[in-house]
Every structure is written in C-alpha cells, then in structure tokens.
Amino acid sequence: EPEVTQTPSHQVTQMGQEVILRCVPISNHLYFYWYRQILGQKVEFLVSFYNNEISEKSEIFDDQFSVERPDGSNFTLKIRSTKLEDSAMYFCASRGDRSSEDRPQHFGDGTRLSIL
Amino acid sequence: QKEVEQNSGPLSVPEGAIASLNCTYSDRVSQSFFWYRQYSGKSPELIMSIYSNGDKEDGRFTAQLNKASQYVSLLIRDSQPSDSATYLCAVRSNFGNEKLTFGTGTRLTIIP
Numbered sequence: 001e002p003e004v005t006q007t008p009s010h011q012v013t014q015m016g017q018e019v020i021l022r023c024v025p026i027s028n029h030l031y032f033y034w035y036r037q038i039l040g041q042k043v044e045f046l047v048s049f050y051n052n053e054i055s056e057k058s059e060i061f062d063d064q065f066s067v068e069r070p071d072g073s074n075f076t077l078k079i080r081s082t083k084l085e086d087s088a089m090y091f092c093a094s095r096g097d098r099s100s101e102d103r104p105q106h107f108g109d110g111t112r113l114s115i116l
Numbered sequence: 117q118k119e120v121e122q123n124s125g126p127l128s129v130p131e132g133a134i135a136s137l138n139c140t141y142s143d144r145v146s147q148s149f150f151w152y153r154q155y156s157g158k159s160p161e162l163i164m165s166i167y168s169n170g171d172k173e174d175g176r177f178t179a180q181l182n183k184a185s186q187y188v189s190l191l192i193r194d195s196q197p198s199d200s201a202t203y204l205c206a207v208r209s210n211f212g213n214e215k216l217t218f219g220t221g222t223r224l225t226i227i228p
Contacts, residue, residue, distance in 0.1 A: 033215065043160060043204065043218040056215060091159055093216075103208070104150060105216060107159045 002026045004108035006092050012114045013082055021077045021111045023092030032075045033093040033105060034067065036060070043091065049075065079113075087115045118143040120207050122219035131228050135192040139205030139219055142186065148208040149181060149188045153201045154221065160204055164190060195226045 005024045013019045025032050034046040047057045049067055066078045075094075079086055089112050093105040119142045129135040137151075148167040152160035166172045166179040166188065178191040192199055202221040208214050 031214075035216075042220045043206075043216075045215040045217065048215055058215075089159075103148065103214065104162050104165050106162065107152075110159045 004092055004094055004106055006090075006108035006111050008111060009109065010112045010114070012116065015084055015115050016081050019079050019082055019113065021079075021090050021092075021113070023075045023077075023108055024073050025075055025092065025094030026096075026106060027073070029094035029096050029106075031095050031105075032067075032069070033095075034077045035091045035093060035107075036088040037091065037110075038088045046077070046090075082113075082115045084115050087113060089113075118146075118207075118209070118217055120205055120217050120219040122203075122205050122222050124220055125223040126225055127222055128225045128227055129195050131195055131197060131226050133195055135195045135199065135224055135226070137190040137192075137203050137205075137222050137224065139188045139190075140186055141188070141205075141207045141217075143207065143209070143217075144183075144186065146207045146209065149179070150206040150208070150216065151177075151179060151190045152204040152206060152218075154204055155201045160206075163203075192224075197226045197228055200224060200226045 007022045032049040035043050037043045045058050047061045048055045064080045068076050089110045091110045092108045095105045121140045151164045153163050154160045164179040166181045172179045176193045180189045202223045204221045205219040206216040
C-alpha cells in the first residue's frame with residue numbers, strides 16, 4: 001500500500017540553526033499538509049499546500065517557517081532559526097482529489113525534532 | 117476557536133469487551149470526521165471515517181455520528197490487547213484545503 005515517507009526520523013539541531021524536514025507524499029495525491037505534535041499534546045495543524053502554493057496556515061506557522069515542493073515528489077518544511085519550543089514530532093500528510101467524500105489524510109511516520 | 121473534545125482517559129476495558137470512545141465538536145459546519153489510532157511515539161493511523169449521520173461499520177470498528185448533537189463515537193468490539201493505544205478524533209474543516217482539527221485523544225488500555 002502506498003505511504004507517505006518522511007526523513008530524517010530524528011533530527012537534533014542547535015537552537016538558532018536552520019532545519020529542513022523532508023516528505024515524499026503518496027504519488028497521486030494533490031494536497032499536502034504539515035502538522036506537529038509537542039510531547040504529550042494534541043496534533044496541531046501548521047500548513048496546507050496545493051497547486052504549488054500555501055492554501056492555509058495556522059498561527060504557529062510564522063515567518064520562521066516555509067514550505068516548498070522543489071520537484072514532483074518532495075515536500076519540505078524549513079524552520080529558519082529554530083527555537084527550543086520547536087521541539088516536537090512533525091508529521092507530513094497527503095490526500096487525493098476532492099471526488100471522495102471522506103477525503104482522508106494519510107500521515108507519514110514523522111520526524112522527531114529536538115532543539116538543544 | 118473550533119474545538120474537538122475528548123475524554124483523555126485512561127479508559128481500561130477487559131479483553132473481549134466493547135470499548136466506547138466519545139468525541140464532541142464545536143463547529144457546526146464540520147462535515148467529515150475521522151478516528152485515528154496512535155501508538156506511543158508513532159504517527160496517527162486512520163481507523164475510520166464518517167460523514168453521514170448514523171452508524172458505519174468496518175470489521176470490529178463502528179463509528180457513530182450525530183450532527184445535531186455534534187457528537188461522534190467509536191466502538192471497538194471484541195477488544196484485543198493490540199487495540200491499546202491513544203485514539204484521536206479529528207474533524208475536517210469545510211474551508212480552504214480542509215485541515216484536520218484534532219482532539220487531545222483518549223488513551224485506551226485493554227486488560228488481558
């Protein structure tokens with residue numbers, strides 16, 4: 001069964017450094033998302049991406065964050081200058097077109113980001 | 117602020133019994149509802165989705181939706197120890213590209 005893949009599985013970075021998290025969505029999916037989950041807390045929406053542009057973003061997704069789809073397969077999340085509070089699991093998700101009523105999002109295994 | 121509320125648990129259920137998980141949501145225009153299972157340290161895994169009032173069954177799982185009461189539930193029949201996990205209720209927005217809003221999750225433990 002096709003799946004969303006994320007790399008790396010664990011990233012350790014010094015505070016203030018830039019970090020790029022990578023995702024390969026399911027190949028025929030058109031809508032892409034990033035979520036994060038701070039340890040012990042709920043999964044929170046960060047950003048959605050369609051047709052090579054951001055379609056919605058949350059308050060969390062400030063100027064330090066950016067997303068990009070540099071080629072036909074990868075979808076990246078960049079944090080420009082990391083802060084201690086950016087430590088979390090980051091999940092990439094994707095879904096297909098609008099024809100399915102349910103339109104479920106499928107999640108990757110996540111990247112655990114640890115800021116020191 | 118659109119909210120999704122779940123009882124955080126823990127909910128303990130004997131093996132073989134029915135586990136009942138509940139979720140309420142505040143946004144009346146929400147249209148689709150999802151139950152994800154999350155094992156500790158792992159990603160959310162889709163279990164069930166539902167968008168029409170009533171019941172939807174898939175194997176041992178039944179999702180129930182009542183839009184008038186803004187309530188969605190998940191029943192797990194013949195509970196197995198492998199069902200022990202946190203169950204996340206997620207609600208899909210009708211706007212933009214339809215982000216999911218998650219509850220905090222209910223931690224379920226199946227007792228052998």
